[in-house]
Amino acid sequence: MVGVAFTVFLAGSFFRLISMWRLAKKKDGLIFSYISIFFALRSIVHWILPFAGVSMRKHPAMTIVAFLFHVCLFAVPIFLSAHVILFKESWDISWWRLPDMAAEIMSWSVIGSCLFFLGRRIFLPEVRYLTSLSDYLILAAVAVPFISGLWSYHQWAAFQVVMIVHIISGEIMLMIIPFTRLSHMLFFPFTRGYMGSEFGAVRHAKDW
Amino acid sequence: MTKRSVQNISTIPDEGIDKGAQRLTPDQVSRVIRRHLEEEGGARLKVYTETCVHCGLCSDACHFYLSHDHDPKFSPAGKVKQTLDKIIRKKGRVSIDFIKKTAEIAFTECNLCRRCVMYCPFGIDVAYLMLFLRRICHKLGVVPQYIQDTAHSHAATMNQMWVKDDEWIDTLHWQEDEARDEIPDLRIPLEKQGADIFYSVIGPEPKFRAQMIYQAAVIMNAAGMDWTMPATPGWDNSDMCMYTGDEEMVARLKKVHFETAMRLKTKRIVMGECGHAYRSVHDVGNRHLGWKMSPLPVMHAIEFYYELFKDRKLKVNQKYDAPVTLHDPCNVVRGGGLHEMARYVINETCSRFVEMHPNREHNYCCGAGGGVINCGPPYTNKRVVSNRVKADQLADAKARGAKTIIAPCHNCFGGLEDIVKHYGLGMEIKFLGDVIYECMDKE
Numbered sequence: 001m002v003g004v005a006f007t008v009f010l011a012g013s014f015f016r017l018i019s020m021w022r023l024a025k026k027k028d029g030l031i032f033s034y035i036s037i038f039f040a041l042r043s044i045v046h047w048i049l050p051f052a053g054v055s056m057r058k059h060p061a062m063t064i065v066a067f068l069f070h071v072c073l074f075a076v077p078i079f080l081s082a083h084v085i086l087f088k089e090s091w092d093i094s095w096w097r098l099p100d101m102a103a104e105i106m107s108w109s110v111i112g113s114c115l116f117f118l119g120r121r122i123f124l125p126e127v128r129y130l131t132s133l134s135d136y137l138i139l140a141a142v143a144v145p146f147i148s149g150l151w152s153y154h155q156w157a158a159f160q161v162v163m164i165v166h167i168i169s170g171e172i173m174l175m176i177i178p179f180t181r182l183s184h185m186l187f188f189p190f191t192r193g194y195m196g197s198e199f200g201a202v203r204h205a206k207d208w
Numbered sequence: 209m210t211k212r213s214v215q216n217i218s219t220i221p222d223e224g225i226d227k228g229a230q231r232l233t234p235d236q237v238s239r240v241i242r243r244h245l246e247e248e249g250g251a252r253l254k255v256y257t258e259t260c261v262h263c264g265l266c267s268d269a270c271h272f273y274l275s276h277d278h279d280p281k282f283s284p285a286g287k288v289k290q291t292l293d294k295i296i297r298k299k300g301r302v303s304i305d306f307i308k309k310t311a312e313i314a315f316t317e318c319n320l321c322r323r324c325v326m327y328c329p330f331g332i333d334v335a336y337l338m339l340f341l342r343r344i345c346h347k348l349g350v351v352p353q354y355i356q357d358t359a360h361s362h363a364a365t366m367n368q369m370w371v372k373d374d375e376w377i378d379t380l381h382w383q384e385d386e387a388r389d390e391i392p393d394l395r396i397p398l399e400k401q402g403a404d405i406f407y408s409v410i411g412p413e414p415k416f417r418a419q420m421i422y423q424a425a426v427i428m429n430a431a432g433m434d435w436t437m438p439a440t441p442g443w444d445n446s447d448m449c450m451y452t453g454d455e456e457m458v459a460r461l462k463k464v465h466f467e468t469a470m471r472l473k474t475k476r477i478v479m480g481e482c483g484h485a486y487r488s489v490h491d492v493g494n495r496h497l498g499w500k501m502s503p504l505p506v507m508h509a510i511e512f513y514y515e516l517f518k519d520r521k522l523k524v525n526q527k528y529d530a531p532v533t534l535h536d537p538c539n540v541v542r543g544g545g546l547h548e549m550a551r552y553v554i555n556e557t558c559s560r561f562v563e564m565h566p567n568r569e570h571n572y573c574c575g576a577g578g579g580v581i582n583c584g585p586p587y588t589n590k591r592v593v594s595n596r597v598k599a600d601q602l603a604d605a606k607a608r609g610a611k612t613i614i615a616p617c618h619n620c621f622g623g624l625e626d627i628v629k630h631y632g633l634g635m636e637i638k639f640l641g642d643v644i645y646e647c648m649d650k651e
C-alpha cells in the first residue's frame with residue numbers, strides 16, 4: 001500500500017511535469033526561449049529565503065508560519081524515526097533521524113500552521129472570497145496525517161484505529177499532490193523561474 | 209487628505225460591449241471560447257489557474273483592491289475567480305451577460321501593470337490571464353467602444369489616431385516652423401537615409417501634444433544627434449491592439465514599425481516618453497514577429513536622455529527649481545528597469561527631488577495603463593475612484609514638499625492629470641522632456 005502511494009506520487013508527478021512540458025513546447029514555446037537559469041535562480045532564491053521580498057515583509061506572521069509549515073511538512077515524514085525504521089525494515093535503506101521530541105514539536109507546528117491557514121480562510125475577507133470547498137479539503141488532507149500521527153504516538157484513545165487513519169490519510173496526501181493545488185510544490189520552480197527570467201533578462205527588473 | 213469612494217460601481221453602459229453582446233448567441237459564445245481554450249490555452253494558463261493556492265497574498269499588490277477599501281472582488285485572484293475560473297470550469301458555457309461583465313473586468317479593472325507578479329509567491333501573472341480574457345472578448349467582438357476605435361484606426365492607418373499621411377508630414381513641418389522661430393537652423397529631418405536615430409512617437413503626439421515633437425527636435429538639435437523621422441506610415445510606435453487582444457494586428461503594426469527603421473537604415477529606434485509603446489516595441493511586438501528581442505536597438509526616451517547627460521551632450525542652464533517627485537511608469541520600470549536612469553536625469557536637471565513611496569518596481573500604477581484610459585469617458589470616474597491609493601501616495605509626496613510630478617509616459621500623464629483633478633491635489637505634471645526643455649542650454 002505504501003508502495004502504491006509512492007508510485008502514484010512519483011509517477012503522477014512525473015506525468016504532470018512531462019505533460020506540462022509537452023504542452024508548453026506545443027503552445028508556449030516562448031518559455032523555452034526566455035528562460036534564463038541565472039535569473040530564474042535569482043528569483044527562486046529570493047522567494048525561498050524568508051523575508052527576502054517585499055510581499056513577505058508585509059505579512060510577517062504569514063511568512064513565519066508558511067516557512068515553518070513547509071519545513072516541518074517535509075522534514076517530519078522523512079526524518080521521523082518511526083518512519084525511518086519502517087523504511088529500514090521494508091527496503092533496507094536508512095538515513096538520519098529526528099529526535100522524537102523535535103518531531104513532536106514540529107508536528108504540532110504543522111497542526112498549528114494549518115489552524116492559522118484555516119483562520120485566514122475564515123476571517124480574512126480577501127482569502128475567504130477565494131476559498132472554496134476544495135481548499136478546506138486540501139487543508140484537511142494535510143492536517144489529518146499529522147493529527148492522527150501524534151494521536152497514535154501518544155497512544156490516546158483508540159490509537160490502533162487512529163493509526164490506520166494515519167497511514168491511509170498520509171498515503172492519500174502523498175497521492176493527491178500531483179493532481180490538486182498541492183502541485184504548486186512541483187510547479188513553483190517553473191512559474192517563479194519563468195517570471196524571474198522575464199523580469200530579469202527582458203525587463204531588467206526585480207520580481208520580489 | 210483624499211475622499212473615500214463610497215460609490216458602488218455596477219456594469220457601465222458601453223456601446224462596444226453592449227452592441228457586440230447583442231449580436232451574440234449563447235451557442236457562439238461557448239463555441240468561440242472552447243476553440244480559444246483549445247488553440248491558445250497552453251501551459252501558462254493551466255499552471256497559473258491550477259496552482260493558485262487562493263492565499264490572497266496578491267491582493268495587497270493591486271491598487272484597485274487597495275482603493276476599494278480592500279474589496280476582494282478587486283483583488284488579482286478575485287478577478288480571475290469571477291471570470292476565467294468560471295469560464296474554464298464551465299468549458300465556455302457561460303451567459304452573454306457573463307461575457308459583458310468579464311469584458312468590463314478584464315478591460316477596465318486591471319491595468320496589466322504586473323505588480324501582482326511581485327506579490328504572488330508563485331509569480332502567477334494575472335495580467336497574462338486578463339489579456340487571455342481580453343482576447344476572448346476580442347474574438348467575440350465585445351470590446352469597449354473607445355479602445356476598439358483606436359484599434360480600428362491602427363488597422364486602417366497604422367496609427368492610433370486616424371492621422372492621415374499628409375497630416376503627419378504637415379504636423380512635422382508645422383513644428384519645425386514653430387521651432388525655427390526659437391532656433392533658426394533647426395531641422396526635423398524627414399526620410400534621412402542612414403541616420404543614427406529613427407525617432408518614433410505615439411499617434412496622440414501629432415494629434416494632441418505636437419509641442420512634444422517640437423521639444424524633442426530642440427533636444428536632438430542641441431545634442432547634435434543624427435536623427436530622422438519617416439514620412440510614411442510606420443512612424444507611430446503605439447499599440448492599442450496589444451490591449452484589445454488583437455494579436456494579429458500587433459504583429460502587423462510592429463512589422464511596419466521595424467521595417468520603416470530598416471528602410472531608413474537607421475541604427476536604432478529612440479522612442480518618445482510612452483510606456484505602453486515601449487512594452488509593445490521592446491517586449492511584445494517583437495515576439496509576435498518571431499524575434500526574441502527587437503531586431504534593432506530600441507531605446508525609451510529615459511534611456512536616451514540618460515545617454516545624452518552621461519555623455520555630456522546636453523548642458524543645463526539652470527536647474528528646475530520646484531521640488532519634483534517621480535512617478536515610475538509600470539511599463540518602463542517593472543517592464544524595463546529604467547528607474548535609476550530616470551533618477552539620474554532628474555538629478556541632472558532638477559534641484560530638489562522627493563521620492564514617492566512605494567517607488568521603483570513597487571510603484572503603484574497610474575490607473576490609466578493597460579488600455580484602461582483608452583476605454584474612454586464611460587470609465588473615467590471609475591478609473592480615478594479605483595486609484596485612491598495613488599492619490600494618497602501623491603498627497604504624501606506633496607506633504608513632503610513635492611510640487612511637480614514627473615511622469616515619463618503619456619498614459620501615466622493623462623491618468624495622473626485626472627487623479628490630481630479629481631482629488632484636488634493641485635500638483636503640476638510634467639514629462640521629463642518638458643523639464644529638460646525648460647532647463648537646457650538650447651544653443
Ligand code: SF4
Pocket residue numbers: 269270271272283284287317318319320321322323324325334335573
Ligand atoms: S496587473 Fe496590476 S491592475 Fe492587474 S490585477 Fe495585477 S496588480 Fe491589479
Ligand code: SF4
Pocket residue numbers: 130259260261262263264265266267284285327328329330331332
Ligand atoms: S498570491 Fe498567487 S497563489 Fe495566492 S491567491 Fe494570488 S495568484 Fe493565487
